[in-house]
Amino acid sequence: MLPHKTKQFFFVLIKLSIVVAAFYFIYHKLVNNNELSFYDFKENIIKNDAFSPKIIIFLILLSSFNWFFEILKWQNLVSTQEKTSFKQATNQTLGSLTASLITPNRIGEYGAKAMYFTKNLRKRIMLVNLIGNLQQMSVTVVLGIIGLYFFVSKYNLDLNYYRLSKYTTIGFVLICLIIFILRKTKFIFKGFSIEKLKMFILNFQKTNLSIGFLLSFLRYAIFSFQFYFLLQCFHVEIDYFNSMIGITSMYLLASIIPTIFIFDVVIKGSVAVYLFSFLGVNELIILCVITIMWLLNFVLPSIIGSFFVLRFKMPKTIINS
Known part of the structure; x- marks a missing residue:
């Protein structure tokens, strides 16, 4: 057994490593972006004279509301398992964002959030x-499908519909096959059978689920409007409807592509450049908008979250008398 002080030292070292790794990847992404160099990014912003102090404050305010609703959603959902204050929910949400920044598809968020709770609650917290x-994701998919329908109807996309329908059919058959196998077998993951998982979701408080969907929609409305507002800042002459069908289509397509989260900006950038080319929007402007969205909605809260990571303490186990 290691001495208590040695354990404390290693615990502090782990927290510092998480923060340093997050900052390094953010720096690396900004400086070594193959699609948009930091010099081009800076020069394009200066050339377009896009950001006054009032605009910067408004953009930060939109990002603040985006994460305010995410924190509120987490507090609403997790309070079904353990009473959680808004301050605690803020700590858990932003701290786990920083810890999961460099993990594929933010998978590390599940474990990071669970660590804020006692061992007997962690499985349920992950669920x-x-x-x-x-x-x-449901909000993104539903609105994205609607947006993509209008986009495909209005613009002549160069799509191979035979190949698209073939892969869609294969994907659908595979999903049905997986569901069938799971229903017929007693599959257990981390102590949770599929039946228990299904019952957990079905028995989840309906009021909390409804509030969660509402808050998810509000978040989507905010960051999609923020994207549109940034286009206006770069003097892109495009109406709100056409912007939204491009934005919703972009978020749908980008969300279904597996990616390491730190490179999420690259994936969204590639998809956005392709889609907005049909709307006549300059590639450099789109890449700048994507980068700014990433800085405002992930880098900035991750920096704040690093403070919570450094202050993190393991929860004390409650012993029933």
Whole structure:
């Protein structure tokens, strides 16, 4: 057994490593972006004279509301398992964002959030986090499908519909096959059978689920409007409707592509450049908008979250008398 002080030292070292790794990847992404160099990014902003102090404050305010609703959603969902204050929810949400920044598809968020709770609650906390992510994904998919329908109807996309339908059919058959196998077998993951997982979701408080969907929609409305507002800052002459069908289509396509989260900006950039080329928007402007969105909605809260990571303490186990 290691001495208590040695354990404390290693615990502090782990927290510092998480923060340093997050900052390094953010720096690396900004400086070594193959699609948009930091020099081009800076020069394009200066050339377009896009940002006055009032605009910067408004953009930060939009990002603040984006994360305010995400924190509120987490507090609403997790309070079904343990009473959680808004301050605690803020700590858990932003701290786990920093810890998961460099993990594929933010998978590290599940474990990071669970660490804020006692051992007997951690499995359920991971399931609550899954529900929250599924809610946000559902909003993205539903609005994205509507947007993509209008986009395809209005613009002549160069799509191979035979290949698209073939892969869609294969994907659908595979999903049905997986569901069938899981239903017929007693599959257990981390102590949770599929049946228990299904019952956990079905028995989840309906009021909390409804509030979660509402907050997910509000978040989506805010960051999609923020994207549109940034286009206006770069003097892009495009109306709100056409912007939204491009934005919703972009978030749909980008969300279904597996990626390491730190490179999420690259994936969204590639998809956005392709889609907005049909709307006549300059590639450099789109890449700048994507980068600014990433800085405002992930880098900035991650920097704040690093403070919570450094202050993190393992929860004390409650012993029933």
